[in-house]
Structures are given as structure tokens and as C-alpha cells.
Amino acid sequence: MTRTLPYVTPLVPALIVIAFFVWFANWIPQTRWEPPKAQAIGADLAPEELAQIGRTVVRQRGCLACHTLEPGGGVKGAGRGPNLAGVAARRAQGVAGGPDNLVAYLAQSLYEPSAYLVEGYANIMPSSVTAPANLNYEETVAVIAYLQSLGKAPTVKVGDVPRPAASAPGAQPAAVASADPAAMFTALACEGCHSLVAGETRVGPPLDAAGLKQVAAGRGMSLEAFLMESIVNPGAYEKPGFPGGVMPPDYGTRLNATQLDAMVRYLAAHGGRP
Numbered sequence: 127m128t129r130t131l132p133y134v135t136p137l138v139p140a141l142i143v144i145a146f147f148v149w150f151a152n153w154i155p156q157t158r159w160e161p162p163k164a165q166a167i168g169a170d171l172a173p174e175e176l177a178q179i180g181r182t183v184v185r186q187r188g189c190l191a192c193h194t195l196e197p198g199g200g201v202k203g204a205g206r207g208p209n210l211a212g213v214a215a216r217r218a219q220g221v222a223g224g225p226d227n228l229v230a231y232l233a234q235s236l237y238e239p240s241a242y243l244v245e246g247y248a249n250i251m252p253s254s255v256t257a258p259a260n261l262n263y264e265e266t267v268a269v270i271a272y273l274q275s276l277g278k279a280p281t282v283k284v285g286d287v288p289r290p291a292a293s294a295p296g297a298q299p300a301a302v303a304s305a306d307p308a309a310m311f312t313a314l315a316c317e318g319c320h321s322l323v324a325g326e327t328r329v330g331p332p333l334d335a336a337g338l339k340q341v342a343a344g345r346g347m348s349l350e351a352f353l354m355e356s357i358v359n360p361g362a363y364e365k366p367g368f369p370g371g372v373m374p375p376d377y378g379t380r381l382n383a384t385q386l387d388a389m390v391r392y393l394a395a396h397g398g399r400p
């Protein structure tokens with residue numbers, strides 16, 4: 127044994143290096159194969175665990191493009207939607223004429239935001255079960271647990287929250303009957319996010335023809351082609367300074383060709399007159 131030692135000793139640094147690479151090679155796949163971030167939300171999760179997941183969902187799915195979280199700030203925060211920080215206390219009894227408890231109210235405000243409009247706010251919130259948020263049932267429960275946790279301890283578990291009614295808007299994107307572009311502009315909620323008056327910014331940029339022409343030219347497109355693209359595929363060009371992923375991406379499936387064409391021509395002409 128002692129006689130082999132002199133031969134082994136010089137090899138020690140090499141052995142350490144080899145050991146390091148063996149360890150490293152085993153370590154790499156583990157970091158690569160980390161489970162994907164979109165976690166399956168188990169039915170057995172405690173309300174506190176759901177609230178943690180909901181916290182992430184609210185940040186990832188664009189809720190904070192409109193809402194703020196300002197503890198002690200009252201309903202009217204600095205955002206385009208109500209301050210969510212106090213929502214659990216404010217809505218502990220639900221709302222008059224609507225759901226009479228916090229969980230049912232929160233479920234309604236996510237599935238069908240237009241069913242009850244918070245005073246002083248316009249009907250601009252897209253249903254959370256459709257684009258852009260696309261919350262599945264478990265994610266909805268997690269968001270509700272998180273919203274509860276903004277006031278007191280969360281209580282909901284998967285299964286405690288009603289599922290969206292099949293008839294709720296969003297379960298099936300409503301087709302629009304009219305081909306009158308001014309009526310569509312209101313019916314499709316464009317108006318909640320866009321003004322037709324130059325300089326009047328809402329959630330989205332104003333849609334005055336002069337401004338639109340400029341953007342279209344900058345993209346090397348005709349005004350009509352740019353408008354068509356912006357409506358059916360809003361993600362193709364995201365205007366700097368505005369929240370991406372907020373404009374519903376499904377107008378292309380909700381409008382038929384005649385309606386789309388009418389809308390494009392309406393926007394192209396609107397404000398083009400002196």
C-alpha cells in the first residue's frame with residue numbers, strides 16, 4: 127500500500143479534475159430538465175400555497191397592466207383599474223344586487239367583469255378565461271386565493287370556486303351581429319381602450335387616421351393592411367409605450383370578412399377629414 131502511494135500522489139490533481147467533470151456532467155442535465163414553470167396546480171394545495179401561485183399568475187398574465195397593488199390606497203389607485211390591495215375587505219359582503227360573498231364576487235369579476243362594474247370604471251376588463259390572460263380553472267382559484275390574501279388569510283381550495291357558466295361571455299367569444307363599424311367599435315369594447323381623437327390615450331393608443339397613417343408608413347405598409355394586421359393579430363406590432371398582450375387577439379375569429387372590412391375602412395377614414 128505505502129509503495130503504491132508515491133505513484134498515486136502525482137495523479138491526485140488529475141483525479142480531482144476528473145471528479146469535477148463527472149460531477150458537472152451529471153449536474154448539467156438536472157438544471158436543464160428542471161420542471162417547466164407552468165406548474166400543474168394540485169387539488170390538494172393549501173390556500174396559502176395557492177395564494178403564492180396566484181401572486182405569480184397575476185404578474186405573468188397582464189393583470190398589473192391595469193391594476194395596482196397599493197396597500198391602504200383605497201379603490202382608486204394610480205392604475206386604469208381598481209387598486210386590488212384592499213379588495214378582500216371592500217368586497218367581504220360581495221356587492222349589492224350581485225354575489226353576496228367575497229369568493230363568489232371575485233369569481234364573477236374574473237369570469238364576467240361586465241356583470242358588475244366598479245363605480246367610476248369603464249367596461250374594459252377582458253374576461254380572465256379568454257385572451258390575453260387565459261386562466262384555466264385552477265389558475266383562477268389560485269388568483270382568488272391571492273386576492274383573498276391581500277386582506278386576510280386565504281380560504282379557498284381547488285373545487286371551492288364555481289366554474290364559469292358555459293353561457294358566460296368568454297366561454298364562447300360572442301359573434302357580433304352588426305356590420306355598422308361605429309356600433310362594433312362600442313360592442314367589441316374597442317372604445318374602452320381606444321379613443322378616435324388624436325392625443326387622447328386610454329389603455330391603447332388613440333386611433334386617429336393621421337396617427338395611424340404615420341405608424342403604417344413607418345412599417346412600410348398601406349394604412350388598410352396595417353389596420354387589418356393590428357386588429358386580427360395585435361401581437362405582430364406592439365406600439366412602444368403601451369402594454370403588450372392586452373388587446374384581445376381573437377377579433378379575427380369574432381368578426382366576419384364584411385365586418386372586418388367595414389371596421390378597417392371606418393378607421394382609415396375616421397379623422398382623415400380636415
Ligand code: HEC
Pocket residue numbers: 184187188189190191192193201206207208209213216217232235236239240242243244247248249250251252254259261269273329372
Ligand atoms: C385592460 C385593463 C384590465 C385588465 C388587463 C384586468 N383588469 Fe381587472 N378590472 C379592470 C377595470 C377597469 C375594472 C373595474 C370595472 C369592472 O368592474 O369591470 C376591473 C375590476 C376587477 C376586479 C374587481 C375589483 C373591485 O374592486 O371590485 C377584480 C378582482 C379584477 N379586476 C381582477 C383582475 C385580474 C385578476 C386580472 C388579470 C387576470 C385583471 N383584473 C385584468 C381592468 C382590467
Ligand code: HEC
Pocket residue numbers: 250252311314315316317318319320329330331333337338341353356357360361363364365368369370371372373374377389
Ligand atoms: C383591452 C384593451 C384593448 C381593446 C379592447 C382593443 N385594443 Fe387595440 N390596442 C390596445 C393596446 C394596448 C394597443 C397598443 C399595443 C399594441 O400595439 O399591441 C393597441 C393597438 C391597436 C392598434 C394599433 C395602433 C397603433 O398606433 O399602433 C389598432 C389599429 C387597434 N388597437 C385597434 C383596435 C380595435 C379596432 C379594437 C376593437 C375591435 C381594439 N383595438 C380593441 C388595447 C386594446
